[in-house]
Amino acid sequence: MEVYADFAATTPMDKExxxxxxxxxxxxxNPSSIHKIGKRAKAQLEHSRREIAGxxxxxxxxxxxxxxxxxxxxLAIRGVVSxxxxxxxxxxxxxxxxxxxxxxxxxxxxxxxYIPATEKGVIDKEAFKAALRxxxxxxxxxxxxxETGVMQPIYEIGEILAGHNALLHVDAVQAxxxxxxxxxxxxxxxxxxxxxxxxxxxxxxxxxxxNDVILNPMITGGSQEKDRRSGTENNLFIYAMAEAMxxxxxxxxxxxxxxxxxxxxxxxxxxxxxxxxxxNGDVNQAATHIIxxxxxxxxxxxxxxxxxMADIYVSSGSAxxxxxxxxxxxxxxxxxxxxxxxxxxxxxxSHLMEEEEIDAIVNALKEIYERLFIES
Numbered sequence: 249m250e251v252y253a254d255f256a257a258t259t260p261m262d263k264e265x266x267x268x269x270x271x272x273x274x275x276x277x278n279p280s281s282i283h284k285i286g287k288r289a290k291a292q293l294e295h296s297r298r299e300i301a302g303x304x305x306x307x308x309x310x311x312x313x314x315x316x317x318x319x320x321x322x323l324a325i326r327g328v329v330s331x332x333x334x335x336x337x338x339x340x341x342x343x344x345x346x347x348x349x350x351x352x353x354x355x356x357x358x359x360x361x362y363i364p365a366t367e368k369g370v371i372d373k374e375a376f377k378a379a380l381r382x383x384x385x386x387x388x389x390x391x392x393x394x395e396t397g398v399m400q401p402i403y404e405i406g407e408i409l410a411g412h413n414a415l416l417h418v419d420a421v422q423a424x425x426x427x428x429x430x431x432x433x434x435x436x437x438x439x440x441x442x443x444x445x446x447x448x449x450x451x452x453x454x455x456x457x458x459n460d461v462i463l464n465p466m467i468t469g470g471s472q473e474k475d476r477r478s479g480t481e482n483n484l485f486i487y488a489m490a491e492a493m494x495x496x497x498x499x500x501x502x503x504x505x506x507x508x509x510x511x512x513x514x515x516x517x518x519x520x521x522x523x524x525x526x527x528n529g530d531v532n533q534a535a536t537h538i539i540x541x542x543x544x545x546x547x548x549x550x551x552x553x554x555x556x557m558a559d560i561y562v563s564s565g566s567a568x569x570x571x572x573x574x575x576x577x578x579x580x581x582x583x584x585x586x587x588x589x590x591x592x593x594x595x596x597x598s599h600l601m602e603e604e605e606i607d608a609i610v611n612a613l614k615e616i617y618e619r620l621f622i623e624s
Contacts, residue, residue, distance in 0.1 A: 250559040251605045256394055256422060256538050256596035257563055262447040262492060269449070269488040279481055280472060293483050296490035303493050304439070304456055305430045312455040312473045313486050317421045317442035318346040319466075320455035321388075323477065324417045324438040325350045327463030328386050329358055335385035338363065338414075340371050340400070341581035347388050347419055348577070365581045369398035369529030377408060384412070390419040391434075392426070395565045395578040395594055396529035397538025399427075406435025415461060421445055425496030426504055426535045437461050441493075443485065448492030452485035503599040507536035510597045510606055514539070517610045523617050528579060528592055538596045540579075542588040545617060551593060558612040563594050 277289035294308065301308040314320040325347065329335060336359040339351045351360050361379045363371045371389070380387075387409060389400050402418060409416050417438040420429050425446045431439050439456040443449050455477075457463055463476055470478035496503070518525055518541075528540040543551060548564040555562060565576040575589040583589055595609070 249605070249608050250561070251601075251608050252561045253595045253597060253601070253605070253609060254561055254563050255598040256397075256445075256594065258444050258450065259447045259598065260600075261444075261449055261488075262495065265448060265488050265491045265495065268491055269484055272487055273484060275483065279483060280470070289483055292487060293481055296483075296486045299490045300454060300493055303429075303497050305432050306456050307459060309474070310431075310456055310459055312457060312476050313481055314453040314455055314477060315451055315482075316444075316453040317344075317419070317440045318453075320440040320442075320453045321346040321417075321419060322350055323455055323463065323466050324440060324457070325354070325386065325388060326466055327476075328415055328417075328438070328461070329354055330464040331462055332358075332385050334358060336361070336381050336383045337386040337388070338376070338379055338384060339388040340390070341365060342369070342371075342393055342395075342578040343388065343390055344394050344419060344421070347390070351388070365578070367529075367582050368533065369393060369396040369578075369582055370400060370533060373401055373404055373408070376405065380408070380412065380414070384414040386415050386417060388417040388419070390422070391429070392420075392422040392535045392538070393529075393578060394422050394538070395576055396540045396582075397422070397534035397596075398529040399423075399533055399535060402434050402436075406433075410435055422535065422538065424493065425500060426507070426537055427500075431456055431458070443489040443492060446489075446492045446496045448489045449485045452482055452489045454489070499599070504536045506599040506601075507597050510601055510603070511536065511539055513603055513606050514595065514597075514609070517606060518613070521610050521614045523610070523613055526588070528582065528588070537598065538594065540592055540594045542592045543613075544588065544591060546591065546620060548591055548593055551616065554616045555593075555609075555612055558615070560609055560612045562596075562609075564592065565594055 275289050275292050277285035279290040279293045297308045297311045301311050338361045341362045342365045391402050392399050415437040418436045419440050421442045437458045441454040443452040467478045526542040579589040
């Protein structure tokens with residue numbers, strides 16, 4: 249049995265949504281064209297924009313379509329920072345690489361502060377308050393960590409910034425479909441999403457930008473997306489992302505319950521199998537679909553290979569860092585140079601999985617553990 253438990257890296261495209269997408273493929277026109285075919289494409293584009301805005305409690309004019317969350321995060325950060333002369337900006341040490349690496353690349357033109365995480369995987373609100381300055385222009389904090397699943401205190405951060413001029417940018421890629429995402433409740437000025445994390449297509453993302461936020465574009469050469477992102481819109485994928493978001497929102501309760509049941513079964517079955525493990529981060533403050541496990545008896549690199557040979561597909565962290573053997577920057581922020589940083593695996597579940605697949609994962613882990621220690 250092949251078992252895929254890496255849904256935080258990407259999800260399969262929903263077949264129903266795929267069929268709807270191709271059924272709408274006849275509307276192939278360029279939304280910028282002024283003839284009837286272009287106008288029909290424009291109408292479809294704006295319909296998708298309105299649907300996505302409604303799901304986020306935003307206005308349609310606040311939605312910008314991009315090629316994915318990486319571009320959306322870059323546009324949010326670079327688009328704001330370029331409006332200032334050496335501003336102070338804040339992020340956390342546990343962000344996705346598309347945020348963290350972007351902040352690092354701006355250190356010559358901005359004063360950057362990185363807030364570390366506690367061992368629970370959450371940033372310290374007092375440390376954030378201490379870092380906040382009068383000249384802070386931007387704060388970027390993810391809602392759900394892509395490696396541990398731990399939720400950050402976005403509501404509290406939003407309240408702290410309510411009387412401040414700093415803009416709040418929220419990476420909600422791992423959150424939508426697993427919890428409510430309301431830009432007004434968060435106090436968010438900018439928020440990013442990705443299509444392929446919610447059973448939509450790869451190559452499409454969304455940037456929410458509050459109407460009064462000024463962004464300098466990164467991609468120029470056209471007037472699309474109200475001059476914020478040049479290039480002909482990918483109407484087909486945008487339509488599919490809107491459909492994926494609607495379905496994820498409609499099924500959120502069902503999906504979350506199933507994911508939580510799978511996670512609880514996984515932890516209980518691991519315990520019953522007497523496989524030594526520890527959970528990284530606060531499991532009680534985590535999203536339903538992600539869990540990061542420390543296995544003190546082996547290196548993550550070996551375990552990933554052994555699981556792959558057993559047809560169990562998981563990861564040691566972000567898929568955007570795949571192919572590397574570098575320790576997780578998220579776990580390093582939480583635990584420093586502790587050995588667990590190199591001995592941890594991320595499992596991410598889906599409502600599409602069955603309990604038999606959880607049993608298969610644990611059976612494979614038990615076989616590897618016994619082969620290493622008991623048989624030797």
